[in-house]
Amino acid sequence: MTIQETPSPPSLPEEVEEVPGREITLTVNGRPRRVRIEDRQLLVEVVRGQLGLIGTKVGCYNGDCGACTLQVDGEIRKSCLVLAASADGAELTTIEGVGGPDGALDEIQQAFWDNDAFQCGFCLPGHLFATRDLLDADDDPSEQDVRDALVGNLCRCTGYVNLVKAALDAAQRRRTTGTADRRSIEEEGPRPADACTLHRGPRP
Amino acid sequence: MTQSPPRPRPRDDGEATTPPPFAVTPEVDGDTAVDREPAPGRLHPLRRDGDLLLTGRAEFLDDIALPGLLHAAVLRSPHAHARVLRVDATAARQARGVRAVLAPEDADAQAAPLPAFFEPSIVGGKTSTFRILAGTKVTYVGEAVAAVAAETLADAEAALELIEVEYEVLPAVVDAEDALAPGAPLVFGEWGDNLLAVFPFAEGDAAAAVAAAPHRLSGELHTQRHHTAPMETRGYIASWDRAGRLTFWGSTQNPHPLRTNLSTVLGLPEDRIRVIATRLGGGFGHKFNGYAEEPLVCLLARAAGGPVKWVETRADALLVGAREFSHRFTVGYDDTGRILGIQDRVVGNIGALGSWGGWSMTFPAGMTFPGPYKVADYDIQSHAVVTNKAPWNGARGYGKETACLALERMVDLIAAERGLDPADVRRVNFIPEDEFPFWTAAKHLDSGNYAGALDKVLALSDYRGLRARQERARAGGRLFGIGLAFELTPEGGDFAGSFVRGYDTSTVRVYPSGAVTVLTGVTSPGTGNETSIAHLVASELGIPSEQVSVVQGDTDTCPYGFGNFTSRSLATGGAAAVLAAREIRDRMSGAAAALLDCAADDLRFADGNVTCVTVPTSSLSFAEVAETVYRRGLAAPGLDQPLLEVTRVDLPHNFHHVPDEQGRFSAYPSYPYSAHVAVVEVDAETGVVDLFEFHAVDDCGNVVSPRFVEGQLYGAISMGIGGALWEHQPYTTDGQPVATQFKHYLTPRAGDLPAIRLDSQHTPSPFTLLGTKGAGESGVGGGLAACVNAVNDALAPLGATAHHLPLNPPNVLAAIDAATNPGGAR
Incomplete structure (x- = not known):
């Protein structure tokens, strides 16, 4: 089977215009x-x-x-x-x-480093911001809460094990240092990540 | 990339749980002066540059800003197989912002053919000639045909639309078995068939052993095309200075071989080229050198008269294939499950051959057999078959994962058929601990305690408890599966004739201030080897890790090296750095002995000081000794060696390139292994697999940085799980790739994976300097095989077998249907 493609006639370049x-x-x-x-x-x-x-x-x-x-x-x-x-x-x-103006790390960043939560580090913006977003809403999340919160981000190095560990550790540090924001603990209703996570019943 | 030493930071209580820093054992390495036990307060440093990465200050390839930087876009073939009749780029040359356009004839006039990352003819395979731009024939969708450099990427991409290519479309072949059939379209007409090579790995008489065995079973197993998908795609920048010297920044794992190849392709002396490997956002084999875009940006930059950057799109990255294997196997065994013979016809659909190196994964795919098992008679024939899919490049696991999967399925099938526990079948087949080193057809296994690792993972996972839970779940009608896997991972391969070598080189340099720099030929894709190398050198010299910087990836400053692959960085570059540091220590000992009037043997390097152990008050700081050597060397008695810079290569170890009288050889020096347990539940209605526990125990010998080895395992196991359950690069029957984004190519997300639980065992290699074995790839095969075994175990009550990967809902439902509804699909 051989198909001869008929090329379309060459189009002349458009007028060189300013990009809006x-x-x-x-x-x-x-x-x-x-x-x-x-x-x-x-x-x-x-x-x-x-x-x-x-x-x-x-x-x-x-x-x-x-x-x-x-x-x-x-x-x-x-x-x-x-x-x-x-x-x-x-x-x-x-x-x-996110950190201090002198490059100082906040609790989440320090927890990520101490827990070896990243390897190449390319995915960090998403995982740091998602963790921050979660901890700002919930100062004592469960492991499942953390996994739900990170679900919009991909990492190919860590299998998320130490990312999850670090997020839980960061929550602990925030609670210890009193920087945790408790404002929304009592608030009811779904959190942003709930919509895109498959929640299963109890495992056997 | 230079790794800056981290700022020293105070230790806090949180450090108490940090894993032990350094586990080199005295039995293996009697020369080292470092402390044997984890010393309190001398803990392994955190990953280097973590603070830069966490605050967005770490530069990757795409972050490099050069004045006047132009952007490249590549026109790729839309056809899987076609003759290129005409390329007309006239209109593109006039388009907005365009500074250079290259058609195949332009590239051919300026550049030689591309050298292969791993030339197939070295191992007896067929080969072909590959050009930067395909001017006569394209053999896969995505093959580069033309390229543009423009002031913005948008302008470059717009200009591609104006390049006209006339193709004569040829019939394409995408399935490996189809490609082997008589009359199949030929990817390379001059070959006469589509078989690049067959690699046989055999001992004894497998056919006779299988025929004589009390029991035998046969099966087929198919793994899908899937690759590594690092978060950072590839990218390259080329810049020519006015004197005609080329500087090339690359998101690459192999800067020195890349420079050698640029020299060949561009006809430029190697010293006129500087290659800088930038910080990598993951490598995994995807960033092996050998891609056409490497010289392409150089030609574009020369033609445009300005620096040019090309960054791979995610769709381009997803073209790069790997790991598509099929197995057709027969195994013979006795009542106890002891394997008496294995025959396996392995077929790798390697896509169209190119200059990329991944096709060679078909070699370890056969070589790894029979894994951790003692099998006298086996016959493995591994076929590398070309088709009109994009070529493979390296992928963590490198074919060893498919051998693991096939072997571990065989063991589980035997266990199921005999009504035995799969753990027991593994135990009766393991190579006994006292038989190492152990020869197979193409491996000289260094050391191992396989039963120990298996026992440890069974304990870690509470295997008996799991089986009890399974019984209860099954009684309740639930599909609960437990999968074991034992993975042998040949690491550190040395392939003479290529730049895939099993040794590497490091330089240690001490400055008058006492600052130490290690320059090494190995690179880091984000694994942390720079941190570990600094830690090793600091330990040898008795100084804090923070005092040691590590430079990697710059061909102007680093010794020639082979970069990052086959989990070799610490065993080669790290060992070379240790040897160099020991020579430095000897030289500084000589000087300190003269200065302190103390026998050199009585000097101790610790805590930043050189101290005479017989007169502890007699001490100089490390920096004082260094500065004195610079200021007074050759001018004072005893200061005879003024050079505080040493380059060492670690000597090759446990390689057997010349076949022995039985034809046996061994291209890999170390054989780490790992044992895995996966626990799943399968929903029979939806086909969804819920993986909710994963346990593993690894043994990679002595460990320098336990936490980094754990990190490697987490990542490797996750990649194996992804391949078992979701990741797939499907093609249409006419050769169009379907997965062009992460919405099609499903890599695991945090919600898809359980918390992987690890334990470790340490059986040192008797051959390597530090007793280490490779770490990095171990886990891909185990993650893959344990998941596949678990799903099959879950499906056992239905009588279903799921041997077509990935085990995503469609394939799991198809397996259930085939067992429960043999008449046809539901």
Whole structure:
């Protein structure tokens, strides 16, 4: 079987046009920033490109792996699924803005390091932000709670064993140091991760 | 990449549970001066650069910012098999932002064919010629045909649309058995068939032994194409300076061989090229060198007159295949389950051959037989078959996982058929502890206590309790399965003729300040070997780990080395660094002996000081000795050796390249092993497998960094589990890859996996400097086989056998249907 493909006639290059763009205002890790963006740019491209914050990683450009996670107005978001133009006026926190200004680690970061929760470290933005999000809502999560909270992120190095251990350890540290936020312990209702986790009945 | 030493941090109470720092035993390594027992307060350091990674300051390939950096995009074949009649890139050259366009003829004019990562002809296989861009024929969807460099990636990708390629589509073959059938389309016409090679591994007379055995059984087993999917994809940056010297940054596991290959392809003296391997976001074999994009970015950068970066898309990464094997086996055994003979026809569907190295996984796939078992008569024929899928590249496990799976299924099938406990069948077949070193056709097994590891994992998992739970669950109509697996993992392979070598080189350099730098030929894909190497050198010199930096992956500064593969980094680069550090210590001892007026043998290197043990007040700091050597060496009595820089290679050990009188050889020096127990429940209605317990015990000899070895096991086991249950790169019958994103290629998420529980055993290698064996790949085969055995154990009450992987709901339901509804699908 041989098929002769008929090529379409060569199209001439389009007129060289300016890529549509705009200027947006952001607060990035506490500092005001004005940046010129192309309308087609994703938030992750602007954060890594114009803003030079390379701690936010790209693993899939498809919302699957979570390496591009950051906070937009206090909510964790996968920044490869956000058009930069839509974030105009937003407050962003990236992995660079999580610890202290002198590079000091917060309890979660220190717990990750002490528990050897990562190997290559590429997936850390997603796992750190997801853990933070969980612990801000629940200061004493169960192992299953942690696994539910991490489910939007992929890691290929650790099998999640030490990530889970680290998250539980971080919760303990927060409780010990009194930095745990207890505000939502009493709140009822589903947590964000519940929707995408298969919960099973008791195992035999 | 240079690993900066971590800032010293105070110890707190939390450290008390840290695993012991250093487990080298005196029996094996009588020369080392390090403490034998975990010394209080001298604990293994945390993973280097953890603070940088945790705060987003660690740079990977895609984070490198160069002024004027251009972006490359690659036009890939949409056809599985086609002649390339014409490539017209005229329009693309005029497109917005475009700075360079390469068609096949442009690349051919400037570059030689691609050297293979592992040339098949070295081991008697067929081969072909591969170009950077395919100008005459494409043999898989995704093969590079043309490339563009532009000011933005968007512009580069847009310009690809303007390149016209005229193809004459040829019939494609995607199934390995189809490819072996007479009249199949030929992937490489000049071969006359699609068989790259057959690797036989045999001892005795398997056919006769099987025929004479009291019992025998046969079966087929199929593992799907699945790969490693590191979170960071590949990427390369090339930059030419005005003098014509090339700097190349690569997300690669093998910087030195990559540079050698660039030199060959570009016709450039090797010293005109600097390759820098960046920090890796996972490797696992995916980042072996040998890809066309390596020289491609160099040509684009030269043509564009500016630096060019190419980063692999996830869809591109998912083209790279691995691990698609089938087994057709017959095994003969006696009443006790003792295996008397094994015949296995192994077929690897390696996709189209390319310059990538993964096809060679078909070699260990056969070589690993008969695993941990003592079998006098076996005949394993491992076939490497080409098809019109994308080629394989290396994948953690490297074919050893498929041997483990096949062997462990055979053992469980024997146990089920004889009504024996699968643990007992393993026990009667193990190579006894007192028979090591033990020869098989292609392995000289260093040491082992297999029964010990099995017993340990049975205890860890409360195996008897599990069987009791299973009985109760089955009584309640639930499909509860327990899967054992025992994995033998040949590690540290040495393949003369290739750059896959079993030795490596390290330099230790001491500066006048007392700072120490290790430069080594091995690289780290994120495993932590840099931390362990620093710890080893620091222990030899009696200084804190923080005083030792480790430089890897820079061909301008590091000794020539082979990089990262086959779980060899610590056993080779680490051992070489220890040898170099010992020579440094000897030289500094000579100087300190003169300065302290003390016999060199009486000097002790500890706590950052060099102390005379007979006169403890007589002491100099390590830094004082170093500075004195620089300032006064050759000018004062006794200061005879001014050079505090030593390069050492670890001597090859336990390699047997020349076949003995019985034709036996051994290309791997160390044979770690591990025992696994998986526990699952299968939902017969949905086919969903719930894996809810996993236990493992590993033995990789002496361990330098227990916590990092645990981390390797967690990752490897998870990869094996992923392959058993979910991960799959399917193709359509006309050769189109279906899995192009993580929504198709299902790697395990946190909610899919149980907390893996580990224990360990330590049987030192008598051959390696530190008594270590490889660590890194162990666990892939065990995770895979234990899960598959557990699912089959769960399905046993239905009489079903699930031998088509992955054991995802469709395949599990098909297995149940085949057993319970033989007339047809439900």
